[in-house]
Every structure is written in C-alpha cells, then in structure tokens.
Amino acid sequence: MFDFTPAEWEAVHLSLNVGLWGTLGCLPLGFVLAYVLARVDFPLKSLLNGIIYLPLVLPPVVTGFFLLLAFGTRGPLGQFLENTFGITIAFRWTGAALAAAIMGLPLMVRAMRLSIIAVDRRLEMAARTLGASWWRAFFTVTLPLALPGILAGAVLCFAKSFGEFGATITFVSNIPGETRTLPIAIYSLLQSPGGEAAALRLAGLSVVVSLAAVLGAEWMERRIITRAGT
Amino acid sequence: MSFDIDVEARVGDFPLKVAFTATTGLTALFGPSGAGKTSVLNMIAGVLRPKRGRIVVDGVTLFDSDEGVNLAPNHRRVGYIFQDARLFPHLSVERNLLYGHKLTAPEARYAHPDQVTALLGIGHLRDRSPRSLSGGEQQRVAIGRALLASPKLLLMDEPLASLDDARKEEILPYIERLRDDLRIPILYVTHAAPEVNRLAGAVVEMSGGRVVSG
Numbered sequence: 001m002f003d004f005t006p007a008e009w010e011a012v013h014l015s016l017n018v019g020l021w022g023t024l025g026c027l028p029l030g031f032v033l034a035y036v037l038a039r040v041d042f043p044l045k046s047l048l049n050g051i052i053y054l055p056l057v058l059p060p061v062v063t064g065f066f067l068l069l070a071f072g073t074r075g076p077l078g079q080f081l082e083n084t085f086g087i088t089i090a091f092r093w094t095g096a097a098l099a100a101a102i103m104g105l106p107l108m109v110r111a112m113r114l115s116i117i118a119v120d121r122r123l124e125m126a127a128r129t130l131g132a133s134w135w136r137a138f139f140t141v142t143l144p145l146a147l148p149g150i151l152a153g154a155v156l157c158f159a160k161s162f163g164e165f166g167a168t169i170t171f172v173s174n175i176p177g178e179t180r181t182l183p184i185a186i187y188s189l190l191q192s193p194g195g196e197a198a199a200l201r202l203a204g205l206s207v208v209v210s211l212a213a214v215l216g217a218e219w220m221e222r223r224i225i226t227r228a229g230t
Numbered sequence: 231m232s233f234d235i236d237v238e239a240r241v242g243d244f245p246l247k248v249a250f251t252a253t254t255g256l257t258a259l260f261g262p263s264g265a266g267k268t269s270v271l272n273m274i275a276g277v278l279r280p281k282r283g284r285i286v287v288d289g290v291t292l293f294d295s296d297e298g299v300n301l302a303p304n305h306r307r308v309g310y311i312f313q314d315a316r317l318f319p320h321l322s323v324e325r326n327l328l329y330g331h332k333l334t335a336p337e338a339r340y341a342h343p344d345q346v347t348a349l350l351g352i353g354h355l356r357d358r359s360p361r362s363l364s365g366g367e368q369q370r371v372a373i374g375r376a377l378l379a380s381p382k383l384l385l386m387d388e389p390l391a392s393l394d395d396a397r398k399e400e401i402l403p404y405i406e407r408l409r410d411d412l413r414i415p416i417l418y419v420t421h422a423a424p425e426v427n428r429l430a431g432a433v434v435e436m437s438g439g440r441v442v443s444g
Contacts, residue, residue, distance in 0.1 A: 122316055128303035129275050129310040130330030130379050136304075140329075144320050 008202060010177050011185035014093060015162050016209075018181055022100035022161035023154055026108050030153060033105075034112035055167070056106040064170025067099055071171070095172040096179045100161030107160055108153035115149020116142070148221045155217035159210055182206055233383055233415045237283030237293075241269045246439035256409040256416040258430035260423075265436040267419040271385045274417070275310045276303035287415075288382045304333070309381030313388045315368035317360035323371050324356040330379025339380045349411070350374045350404055366397040370404060377408075384408070384416045390425065405429060 037049060055063045071078040071089045081087045089095040119142050127137040165183040172179040174188060186202050189195030236249035246266045259267045272278035274285055282295040292301045317326050327343065347353040350370045360368060369389055376384065390398045409416060409429060420426060426433055435443045
C-alpha cells in the first residue's frame with residue numbers, strides 16, 4: 001500500500017513544501033492583521049475584515065483567477081516581481097505557495113484574532129506599571145497568553161495550504177514536479193483510467209498528514225497549558 | 231517623600247478636577263463609586279492621560295501639560311495594586327514576584343525578595359501557580375510584586391473589595407505593616423468607611439469628580 005512511485009513522492013514533497021512555506025509566509029502578516037483587528041479601531045475596519053475573509057467564502061477558482069490576473073506573467077504584480085527581484089510566481093511552486101497562503105490566511109487570522117481578544121489587557125497594564133515597556137509587555141504577557149491560538153491558526157493554515165486545490169490549479173496549473181501538489185495529483189490520477197489505486201494511496205497519505213498536524217497542534221497546546229500550570 | 235497632583239480630565243462624559251498632596255503614610259481617597267477615584271489612580275500610573283495639569287512624585291515630574299512631560303507607565307516607578315490581583319497566569323508566583331524586580335535598576339532597588347515575602351507571609355507559595363491560590367493569597371502576592379519593583383508611590387485600588395470579611399481581616403494587618411514600614415506615600419482608594427478609619431493617616435474625599443474635603 002505504501003510503495004509510492006517517484007512522481008507520487010514528488011507530489012507529497014511538493015505539498016509539504018507548499019504547506020510549510022505558505023504557513024511561514026502567512027505567520028507575520030496573519031499575526032499583524034489579527035492583532036490590528038483584535039485591538040485597534042479605525043474607519044473601514046469591517047471592510048478590511050471582509051477582504052481578509054473573502055478567500056474563505058469566494059469560490060476558490062475565483063481567487064485563483066484573481067491571482068492569475070495580478071501575479072501572472074502579464075499581471076502588474078507579476079511583472080513587478082519579475083523586473084525588480086527576478087522572481088517568477090506564475091506556474092511555479094512558489095505560486096502554489098502564494099495561493100495556499102492566501103487561502104489559509106483567513107483561517108489563521110480568525111484563530112489568532114480570537115486568542116488575542118481573549119488576552120486580558122489589564123494584565124498588560126499591570127506589566128507596564130511594573131516597569132515593562134510596551135514591547136516587553138507584548139513579548140512577556142500578550143504573546144505567551146495568545147500562543148495556543150497562534151499555534152492553532154498556524155496548523156489550520158498548514159492544513160489548508162497542504163490540501164489547497166481550486167485556487168492553486170487555476171493559478172499555477174498542473175505541472176508535474178512544479179505545481180502538481182498532492183490534491184492535484186489525486187485529481188489527475190482520477191482523470192486517467194486505472195488510477196484509482198494510486199489515488200487511494202495518496203488520499204490515505206493526506207489523511208495521515210492532516211491528522212498528524214491536528215494531533216501535533218493539540219499536543220503542543222496541552223504542553224503550553226501545562227506549563228502555564230492549570 | 232511626597233506626592234503632588236493637580237489635574238483636569240474628561241472621564242466618560244463628566245469633567246474631573248482634582249488637586250491634593252500626600253506624604254509618607256497612607257492617604258485614603260474616599261468617596262462613592264463613580265466619583266472618579268480610579269481615574270485619578272490611572273492618571274498617576276500613566277495609563278490615562280489628563281487633559282491638563284501636573285503630577286509630581288518625590289521631586290520627579292511624571293506629567294506636566296505645560297512642559298509637555300508625560301512619562302510612560304514603565305518609567306514612573308509607581309506601584310499599582312488592583313481590586314483583582316491581576317497575577318500573570320502563565321508565570322509561577324516566584325516569577326510574578328520578580329517580574330518588576332528584574333526590570334528595576336539594581337541601584338534603585340530598596341525592596342528585597344526575602345524581606346518582602348516574609349513581610350507578606352507568602353514565602354511558602356513561591357513555587358505555586360497563581361491559579362491555585364486563594365483570593366487573599368493572590369492579593370498578597372500582587373502586593374509583593376508591586377513592592378519588589380521598589381516604587382516611589384504605591385496606589386491601591388479597593389484591594390479588599392472583592393474579598394469576603396475573613397479574607398479582609400487576613401490582609402488588613404499586612405497593609406498596616408506596609409503603611410508603618412514603607413517610607414513612601416500610599417494612595418488607597420476605597421468607598422468603605424471602616425477601612426478609612428482603620429488605615430488612613432489622611433483622607434481626601436471625592437464626589438462627582440471633585441475633591442470635597444481633605
């Protein structure tokens with residue numbers, strides 16, 4: 001059951017890469033957005049909120065299409081990246097990671113935002129009166145208390161990135177070894193006669209990876225809570 | 231050491247105008263809820279900005295609207311004890327106690343961990359988690375944590391209000407000891423007359439955002 005062909009390993013490896021880089025890319029932006037949405041009031045806040053959550057509710061193919069328009073070889077952002085940094089996104093695995101990050105961002109922001117809202121700001125005030133600068137209070141009080149939610153957000157984003165299909169295939173197509181991630185490989189196998197057995201193997205593997213991610217996150221969360229001493 | 235405040239502010243929709251001085255010992259800031267007592271403490275601690283005025287502790291200007299001085303809370307060296315203890319739930323009692331101590335320059339420290347824990351009777355709690363403490367124990371740790379930052383002024387905002395009578399009796403002797411041993415002014419907000427009678431050397435009475443006597 002588990003003797004995968006090199007092409008299948010490639011898809012798995014690619015999906016892990018996309019999931020990892022998509023999540024790492026999301027983390028800083030996701031945290032800043034979550035913090036701003038949780039703590040700062042400003043005009044048009046609900047609009048920003050709506051834009052962040054848009055990929056969650058839009059048909060993924062629409063998100064992929066927009067990405068293609070913006071980051072494609074002729075898209076304004078795509079040309080900018082190409083000319084300025086020499087980075088090509090379209091039809092590369094980096095484009096798959098970008099699509100995955102954008103699809104995972106709303107899930108990450110949502111989990112992080114809730115955990116930041118749950119941090120008692122009066123504890124930060126106590127820290128300030130004890131001599132902590134804003135940054136110190138942030139790193140010693142806010143961040144550790146919000147950590148379980150940050151972790152949960154990262155895992156959700158990874159799971160989403162690992163399994164993203166619609167936006168990815170629309171944006172970067174289905175190129176073996178470059179953009180054929182695990183779900184796209186499964187889809188391709190199902191399109192060809194006699195591919196069901198291989199598709200099932202990959203499907204089983206995606207269940208294993210996803211389950212491991214969720215269990216791993218739960219284990220880390222428990223460790224954090226234990227360390228906090230409940 | 232002395233303390234001087236003369237400020238105006240807008241709190242919610244009522245104006246607040248307060249001026250008084252305090253010296254070493256315990257000064258009660260007394261009055262009904264909604265009189266603006268906690269707002270006064272928040273302005274002294276630097277978490278609420280007055281519209282105009284001046285706050286001076288031990289010769290150091292914490293706030294002066296005319297001179298454009300407004301020290302950040304972490305530079306004011308003002309200890310603040312809240313009604314709820316506000317211990318950091320993710321840190322042990324020990325690390326709570328030392329949080330501000332470590333942030334105080336060694337030459338500015340006058341409070342020693344062993345002395346403070348002995349004074350408050352919390353030495354045996356040091357390895358515990360804040361969540362496992364009773365309300366009275368939590369409040370004693372909060373007092374110790376504030377003291378160990380070696381403040382020049384101690385603010386106490388109804389520190390007994392959320393405790394039952396037995397717990398109040400447990401804490402009151404410690405507050406009396408602070409009052410008698412510390413050489414800094416203590417501002418003690420309360421609306422309970424018995425606490426004023428028992429603890430206060432001076433009383434500033436507030437009502438509707440004004441000082442009515444004191």
